[in-house]
Amino acid sequence: MTNKRERSEEDGKEMEADYEEGKTTESDAEMEEENSKEKTKTGNSQTDFSTELLAQYYSRLFPFEMLHEWLSYNPDACNPKAKANSTKTKSKTFTHREFSFTIEPFPGEEIYIRYQSFKDQADLTNAVLKRNPRKIDIGAVFSHPPKDHKAIQGMAKFAPCQRELVFDVDLTDYDGVRRCGCDGANICHKCWKMMGMAMKVMDQGLREDFGFDNIAWFYSGRRGIHAWVCDESARQLSDAGRSAVASYFEVNLGTDKDKNVGIHTPLHPTLSRAHKILEPMFIRDIIPEGKHGILAEEEKWTELLETLPQGAMTVKDKLLKKWSKDYSTAAEKWDELKRYLNILIGKSTDKKVKQNKGINAKDKEEVELWPVATVFRYTYPRLDINVSKMQNHLLKSPFCVHPKTGRVCVPIDCSNVDDFDPFNVPTLGQLMKELDGYDGEDVTNEWEKTSLKESFGKFQKDFLLPMWKDLKRAEKEEAEKMAAVTGDF
Known part of the structure; x- marks a missing residue:
């Protein structure tokens, strides 16, 4: 059993030297046992995930810019010229955001480093490349940079200010009604259909009953799905409000x-x-x-x-x-x-x-x-309701990799969910082969050379661009209201 320990960012720094020396995969015996349990369901093998493959993924394919622009909620992000002159990418919505890393300094030992925050995209990128985390979690935007939380006197002063409304649906919670032969972490095409059912009900309810527009769905990388509701009204919900929305479903x-x-x-x-x-x-x-x-x-x-x-x-x-x-x-x-x-x-x-x-x-x-x-x-959707109830609850970052399957946590198009196949989601080993074998035209991002191109590109086009336009429109309306009040037309 993996030994997990939780540390703050400061404590995690003490492990960096050991971590640099400990970039190894699980023991052969542990890996073989894991493979024998899941090979018929997930196709997991040592060629799908390793510390070395993960490091290559972070350095070449992880969409740091996309993640940073999303979590900054910068309305100028859809306009490259405006973005170049904008200071909003350094707003508190990013610099005060909590990230956590799960690292494995030694085989069989995981360290969970909470309350990390970064001043900009480069700072986040450098930290990820340095620590090569097996898992990245994203939390709330706080009143102060989370990395400084120990210096803030009293938790009343260090408190979450906003956070996307998130939902987690996991096939493990369907074990009592799965009649396909799967249970626990095992999945197949038959029981995966239950995730599409949950997604359709939740997405329509969130849009029609609550008026939310900016909803992103992601594959968890193994046996479930995550929803991120990113409208400002959702991000500003109190814990009581979040609990009310989750309980509604x-x-x-x-x-x-x-x-x-x-x-x-x-x-x-x-x-x-x-x-x-x-x-x-x-x-x-x-x-x-x-x-x-x-x-x-x-x-x-x-x-x-x-x-x-x-x-x-x-x-x-x-x-x-x-x-x-x-x-x-x-x-x-x-x-x-x-x-x-x-x-x-x-x-x-x-x-x-x-x-x-x-x-x-x-x-x-x-x-x-x-x-x-x-x-x-x-x-009907079986929600892990505790994930949704509180602002400061962490959830796995989109675009990271599940270490048990080697699969990327890719976006899912809800309008086309019936065609989504979790077994066709690329693994790290597959992606590296695609990069090595690429013989096409020059592209802006290396992920465009791989099978991530369709899902990442569609996420940009169908989620980020509309959200940025909504933000820009809201900013303009707010400016016009202020001008009407001050008479500054």
Whole structure:
């Protein structure tokens, strides 16, 4: 087990000499054990990640300029001429930002260095190249530069001022409903679809219900996704406000022992919208044969029917008998199951099944909600809500590399999430081969010579540029308001 210790930046400096001598990978035995656990799921090997490959990635491919411009929130960043004359890139939104590094000075020992901050892009770049961190985390913008936090008297004076609203969804939290054979850190194409479902629900809710526009999604590098909501209104949210937004999306999805899902009739509009998004994907990616198969074989559909409310046991008995003799598809079974339930509660005029007019109100509500609850149990976002609640919570930096897979934490286009394949995300070994084999025209950034070009370039075009234009427009409107107040037109 890796031994982790947390240190401040000052403490971390004491380790630099040892770290420079300790740039080695995990022991052969540890690496072989890790490979045997994951090779069928992630393709991880020593050729995908090593300390040496990571150092090359930082020195040649890591988009320091892109990260710096983003976290500076400089409205002139979309205009190269204005940017050259702008001082906003040195604003407190960057210089007061907390970064943390996880370094491995010796094999098997990780040191977690918090409260680092940097005066500019060059300062950040130099620190990363010097320490070659296995992981970079990003935190809040503080009242003072985090590196000076020990000199600030009292935590009341050293406090977070702003931070993106962030969300973390991890497939480990779906272990109770994954029927593809994966659990823990293992993933496959079948269960990865659940991340696309979560992303679509969250993205639409954040945009339509809260009015946020500048939302960036990233692959975590292994088994999950992260969202960064970067609108100023989101960055200025208090901890209470963040908790309220996160709780808005939270639904009690039940457990293995308690299958009850915490929803009620009438459905809240956001849950009704989520159900419309999720049910088609539930039918396509959860119930069929070759997927999670919960309506594709008798053992699994029996397990599902056992979760019906007590008031619908007659439906269970009839369908178990019927399905044991027919060859209907999973989608047809789902439609038939819902039809039987609607007849049971009097929502259908179909005469094929006798209605139970004596069903009480409580049972009727449970039966009516069961199809929605079942869709939600398998598909609704399972948030690590603690990540979202507090300004000073750290989250892995976009564009860094997951050491267990060697894959880059690339941006994900939410509008095209169904086509995103985590197994096609480039690894460090692949990227270095692409650099060595490049034989094209000169480019501005070395990452343009690799398979990172599409995702990094799309992030610039579809996220950063629109965000910078929004910032510029807001700056202009604020200037006009001030001019109206002072009469300085």
